[in-house]
Amino acid sequence: MKAAVFIAGDHLITPLGLGSAANFGRILAGDVAIQPIEDTDLSDHRIHAARIDENVWLDNIHHPQRYTRLEQLIILALQAMIDAYRIPVDHSTLVVLSTTKGNITLLHRSQTAIPAERVFLPVMADALQHYFGFENRFITLSNACISGSLAISVARQLLQHNDKYQQAIVIGGDEISRFIVSGFDAFQALADEPCRPFDRDRKGLNLGEAIAAVYLSKTPTIGAINIMGIGSYNDANHISGPSRTGEGLYRSIREAMRQAGDPALDFISAHGTATAYNDEMEAIALQRCGLTAVPVHSLKGYYGHTLGASGLLETVLGIQSLKHDQLIPSMGYAQQGTNHALNIITPENQGTERNTTLGTFLKTASGFGGCNIATVFQKI
Numbered sequence: 001m002k003a004a005v006f007i008a009g010d011h012l013i014t015p016l017g018l019g020s021a022a023n024f025g026r027i028l029a030g031d032v033a034i035q036p037i038e039d040t041d042l043s044d045h046r047i048h049a050a051r052i053d054e055n056v057w058l059d060n061i062h063h064p065q066r067y068t069r070l071e072q073l074i075i076l077a078l079q080a081m082i083d084a085y086r087i088p089v090d091h092s093t094l095v096v097l098s099t100t101k102g103n104i105t106l107l108h109r110s111q112t113a114i115p116a117e118r119v120f121l122p123v124m125a126d127a128l129q130h131y132f133g134f135e136n137r138f139i140t141l142s143n144a145c146i147s148g149s150l151a152i153s154v155a156r157q158l159l160q161h162n163d164k165y166q167q168a169i170v171i172g173g174d175e176i177s178r179f180i181v182s183g184f185d186a187f188q189a190l191a192d193e194p195c196r197p198f199d200r201d202r203k204g205l206n207l208g209e210a211i212a213a214v215y216l217s218k219t220p221t222i223g224a225i226n227i228m229g230i231g232s233y234n235d236a237n238h239i240s241g242p243s244r245t246g247e248g249l250y251r252s253i254r255e256a257m258r259q260a261g262d263p264a265l266d267f268i269s270a271h272g273t274a275t276a277y278n279d280e281m282e283a284i285a286l287q288r289c290g291l292t293a294v295p296v297h298s299l300k301g302y303y304g305h306t307l308g309a310s311g312l313l314e315t316v317l318g319i320q321s322l323k324h325d326q327l328i329p330s331m332g333y334a335q336q337g338t339n340h341a342l343n344i345i346t347p348e349n350q351g352t353e354r355n356t357t358l359g360t361f362l363k364t365a366s367g368f369g370g371c372n373i374a375t376v377f378q379k380i
Contacts, residue, residue, distance in 0.1 A: 050208035098172035144367030148311030197272035197298035208304025231255025246285030272298020283338035301331030
């Protein structure tokens, strides 16, 4: 039997603030990071997105001019994790870095002191490794929008099968850039208002940026979360369109639940991009798995789609839900918008002060190219 792996700590840097508990409090209060933005560096038209305010950064990076904006944010999060959990930087610690586009902004900024080759993800990762002096080279993972969740899976497997590693930091991050905005514009996928996951009148997604990190350990500690099961299937449906039958996500959920022992779920943290086809596909997959009665939310209505950070960001906030026994409402939802009705969490039908104990949740994610992943987490 494979050894258990636990999430023993976490950290967030988002437009709503620094720290996991702070972010959880903000969204329970109904605060939303998505705002209208007019910035010609990003787009020739106004977009709705969630951006991190650079003015709130901590001024504790050595030689910040040597690092890009994204790298500086990742450094801040890594330092916070190392300090909070006393994580060694020796050969016993694995670091997995999740990002979809990394330093893609370097393509638009010719006048910079940052070497052009840092646009390549492994080169960026090496710069971060050397900053801290980690003995192990970072593992870089970029697999569309399941990257954050898949990074947890990769780190978990390596901890289970390689005695060299005793703990791991999994960190994900992406920032909004003109390249990313133009790509989603080309798909006509951006909403001209705050997004509405699973709602009848949803118009598309908003982009967001965040840094999210989790600390994985083989040793259960007080307050740790057990990673009970993970399933990941690619249905190769289309380069950008999700399966109309939800096949890959259906198989991913079934495998994650099988590994976890088919536990009762207290809630589901869905991918929920607020695009027409993604939300419909997820509803189909959940219906096929017999999970439509389980309370479900999407956090994209608070933060937008944070790409390579989304799976990690939403996992961390799901863990906060478990620890505080409070469900997070799905922001932007008003009326059923999928053919299979889901039990969407709203302040009216579930409440954020429900007097109950939460123990287990399912996190799902899907991405371009037909990739899908599902993970079951449980309080110990």
